[in-house]
Amino acid sequence: MRHRENAAPQEPAAPPPPVPVVTATVKQEDVPIILKGIGTVQALNRAAIRSQVTGYLESVAFTEGQSVRRGDVLARIDPRIYQARLGTAQAQLGRDQALLTNRQTNLQRNEPLLQRGYATEQSVTGEKAQIAQSENAVKGDQAAIDYARTELDFATLRAPFDGVTGIRLIDIGNVVQPSDPGGVVVLTQVQPISVIFTLPTDEIPQVQAALGRGPVPTTVYDQAGTRKLDTGSLLLIDNEAQPKSGTVRLKANFPNAERQLWPGAFANVEITTSIVKGALTIPTDAVQQNDKGPFVFVVGDDHTVSIRPVQVGQRVRGVALIAEGVKAGETVVVQGQYNLVPGKAVVAASPDQVSDTTTASAGMLP
Structure with a gap:
């Protein structure tokens, strides 16, 4: 006897879970256009305090590192x-x-006598010459006094000038003279202070x-570009380009009220050349690249993603200006693009819940 077994109906496969991603909203805001350069801090004035006369160094009236006026x-x-x-x-x-x-006095006495014949023309002329000689001697003496x-x-x-003293280079008791190479101390003006930096010639x-x-x-x-040290203004553009590097030097001045800038230190400089009003902005990490150019993943109302080609303008401090391709208020994927394809469902998550690999594979995308 055969027994017919009733086959159990198969349930449809569950849809794959949504991909966790970090998202951001397309903003419309005023964005400063910033150019970045690397340079060196330079003192506005620096002088080796040398003696202009030779003599015994009797006393020093400063302490090392002191601010002086x-x-x-x-x-x-x-x-x-020198007093002698x-x-x-x-x-x-x-x-x-x-x-x-x-x-x-003699001339004043003899001139009337000459008119009356009691003095000679020769004697009066000689006295006038002696007076001229004495006048020149007095002038020479005054110059010697000066x-x-x-x-x-x-x-x-x-x-x-106002500045900060460095390390003392000569001790009390030594003989100093104008030919001393380092002088007594080096004085540096640090308030205000300058930064010399470079930008490409095309900027x-x-x-x-x-x-x-x-x-x-x-x-x-600072040198790492992470800590803001001061704000100031651009002073000038140098009068020639550097042909080997294709750059031009620029100079900016800073108040340096907190003395965060020291001569000789490396620094990163940003200058704001203009402000774009009402620019569309997204985080730079949202912009991906394939063989057709830059694109972003846009999250739709149904929580699925689509690819949107974009035209990217300048990138400023982690923000990309978008000239075309997205609208204000739309949502784009910032992190987690590696796991996405068009039509994939996503769910908003925190950065620690998303894969560290954020760049989409250009070869896998249409």
């Missing part, structure tokens, strides 16, 4: 020899001035146009 005394050289020279020059002036006065006074003033070393017209409209806002970041 223009005119502050930094060091003193033994002034006695000034005194000698002043004494010589006194003698020559007395001699000049005496000769002028020179001696200048030497004496040079015995006191003063700050030529310079954009910078020139921005300068023509007014001050160009400039921001400086």
Whole structure:
């Protein structure tokens, strides 16, 4: 006897689960157009404080790393020899001035006598020549006094500008002279301060146009480009390009109120040349690339994705400006594109729930 077994009906296969992705909304906002360069911090002024006269270094009036003002005394050289020279020059002036006065008196007495015949023309002419000689001697003495006074003033070393002192290079008790290579100390002006950086030559017209409209806002970041150090303005574009690198140097000034910038340090610079009003923006990670060009995955109302070709403008601080291809308010996939194909269902998730591989395979997409 055969028993007929009733076959159990097969249930349809469950649809695959939606792919977890990170999404973002297309925004419409004003976006600054930023150019980026790398440069070096440069002091506005830097001077080796050298003695302009030779002498014994008597005292130092600063501490290393001290902030000083223009005119502050930094060091003193033994002034006695220069005081003596000034005194000698002043004494010589006194003698020559007395001699000049005496000769002028004699001339005043003899000129009336010449008219009455009691003095000769030759004697009066000689006295006039002696007066001219004494006048020249007095002028020379005054010049010698000015020179001696200048030497004496040079015995006191003063700050030529506001700045910060460095490490002292000569100790008290040494003889200093103008030929000393390093001087007593190096003084550096750090407030304000400059950054010299470069941009490609093809970006310079954009910078020139921005300068023509007014001050160009400039921001400086640390060497890693992650920490903002100061904000300032672009000062100038150099007058020549660097042919080997295809770049042009630019200079920007910064207040450096917090002293975050130090001469010689590397820095990243961003200049804002213009602002695009009402630009459509998405995170740069949303933009993918295949053989047809850039595209994004757009999430529809049914939570499935479709491919949308886009025209990408400038990328600024992790944001891409989209000229064409998406509308404000649409949702695009930012992370998780690797697992997507058109029509795939997705679900919004946090970044830690999504695969680290975010770039879609160009060969697998139409």
